[in-house]
Amino acid sequence: MGNLKLNRRSFVRRSAAAATATAATLSAPAILRGRNLNDKLNVAVIGAGGRGARNSQSVESENIVALCDVNRTNLAAAAHRYPGARTEVDFRRLFDRSNEFDAVIVSTCEHTHAFATLPALQLGKHVYCEKPLTYNVEEARVIRMAARDAGVATQMGTQMHASDNYRRVVELIRSGAIGRVREVHVWVSRAWGWHPTESAAREAKDRYVILGKPSVDPVPKNLDWDLWLGPVPDRPFSNDFFPGPKWYRWWEFGNGTMSDLGSHWIDLPFWALELNAPKTIQARGPQPHPEIAPASMQVTYQYESGGDRTPLQLTWYQGLEKPDRWKRGEIPKWSDGHLFVGDEGMLLSDYRKHVLLPEQKFVDFQGPDPFLPRSQSHHQDWIDACKGGPATLSNFEYAGLLTEANHLGNVAYRAGGELHWDTESMSASGTERDPEPFLKRQYRAGWTL
Missing domain, CATH: 3.40.50.720 (NAD(P)-binding Rossmann-like Domain)
Known part of the structure; x- marks a missing residue:
């Protein structure tokens, strides 16, 4: 709907x-x-x-x-x-x-x-x-x-995006070092946001735990609170919102880890595999909180084939969620990472390093000469x-598409069901709840785009 x-x-x-x-x-x-x-x-x-x-x-x-x-x-x-x-x-x-x-x-x-x-x-x-x-x-x-x-x-x-490590991973993936990539897993261990239980909050070691409503506090004398709110409906100042990065967990002001760290971590497969708009998105996690983004959740994107790319499944994990291969110990248990799964091997990477798996298979592997400019x-x-x-x-152009895809992960989480996305008409269907309030918002009087 x-x-x-x-x-x-x-x-x-x-x-x-x-x-x-x-x-x-x-x-x-x-x-x-x-x-x-x-x-x-x-x-x-x-x-x-x-x-x-x-x-x-x-x-x-x-x-x-x-x-x-x-x-x-x-x-x-x-x-x-x-x-x-x-x-x-x-x-x-x-x-x-x-x-x-x-x-x-x-x-x-x-x-x-x-x-x-x-x-x-x-x-x-x-x-x-x-x-x-x-x-x-x-x-x-x-x-x-x-x-x-x-x-x-x-x-x-x-x-x-400017790092030598990211650029080398792009070169390896695009040159076919692990064959055609059919699935990607991206995980980050940051667990800031809504925890369904106090025990989950303790396990996540969240340094910004909120288990109830935000406090109401005096506005700091040097802060123009009305301008800070901008297009957001007027609400009392809270030390739970300000200063950053506290605000990013609250739906009114941000979209939690999905849009924040997703911008960095999903960036690499999005770039390497030349992705654009996903066809379907499905999310799972705790019951959505009306005000706070989740600390832990998982989102699965399905991409259709395009160019030299086969149909692809990309799964995002945040907080306490991790890929099954990680849980079973089939790959090194890096706290954050990308795992590209291809027909001829796998590539594991994070911000600073990468490794081709299984390592014994790639002992003598010589990758392509660099073809992306270094920054x-x-x-x-x-x-x-x-x-x-x-x-x-x-x-x-690139970042706008990446941002849309990341936001759609949160839309699928908040609306429930399997979200079907038509990027040309910007229409969404298949969810349990109306997705429109999560795709756009009504702005406060005096603020328009």
Whole structure:
């Protein structure tokens, strides 16, 4: 049951031709608007504390000219580091003087990513946005289409995408080192979120355990709570929401481990196997909590054949869930990992390392010569693309599809049953509950995309 038709104006205007834009168009270098390649970019930063501070430091070889944060403590610290930058608390005001900057870094909380990113794209600014790209499926499609129209350099903050290890795994999989891949297992041991019992919480060693309703607490004096909420309906401040990463477990503001770490871990098989939209998604876990994402759950995606790829099953495990091969001791018990299962062997990997299995079979194996470019850094790739260099590899076209797929895992979990997904019409069916409230949301008055 349930049927979603995307109704945002920025998607409706797009034709079917846009949905099949050529790879050549997507990889074209961004227009430099007359800038010399040796000039420094003028960069605006939205979300200046935490992850935003680290992102700023990664591009401070350029000119940081504008800073925005709803937390005045973070804003003051950033202004001290970049004394010449204009400061704002409301990012909407940042764009009132958009002629001052060429590029924008978005490091806000998940629920405001799209709201900070969309105006930047519509103004023709290059954009780097933290993961996950958006809060839900509908927003991911809106941003992906807007990025196509803008023709600028974009990058989602999936830093491992730039690692030599990830790139080598992609080369091994695509060159057929383990034959045709028919199944993939991806697991992460982080178990933050809803635990059905206190014993499960203890077993998971969750450092952010909430077993009841969120507390109601005084708003910190340096925080603009109304702006922090942004498009979310008004609700009292709680120390259970703020500061990060507490907020990411709450459905109002984020989507838990599935969308957060899924952006990093599912990224590798998504890239190596050139995946796009899953056909069906089925999830299992504890009874969904109305407010909190689960600490432990499992999602199985079915992908149809495409190109050189055979039909594929990808299974995600988080928290206490693990693959059967892992439980039986048939593979090394890494706490987090990817397992690619092919016709001629397996490949086990994590962020930093990988191994071909069974190891005795691959003792003398010589892989292909590297064919993917190696990266100086994820941020530098974006800066180079902004200045007319090669297109980034985690651009919003790619990252938008990855984000949609990850969100669909949560939709299947919350709606129940087997979700059948039609990506062209953006319609979902087959679930026990209406999936539409999980695919898109109603925004608070004054906030629209």
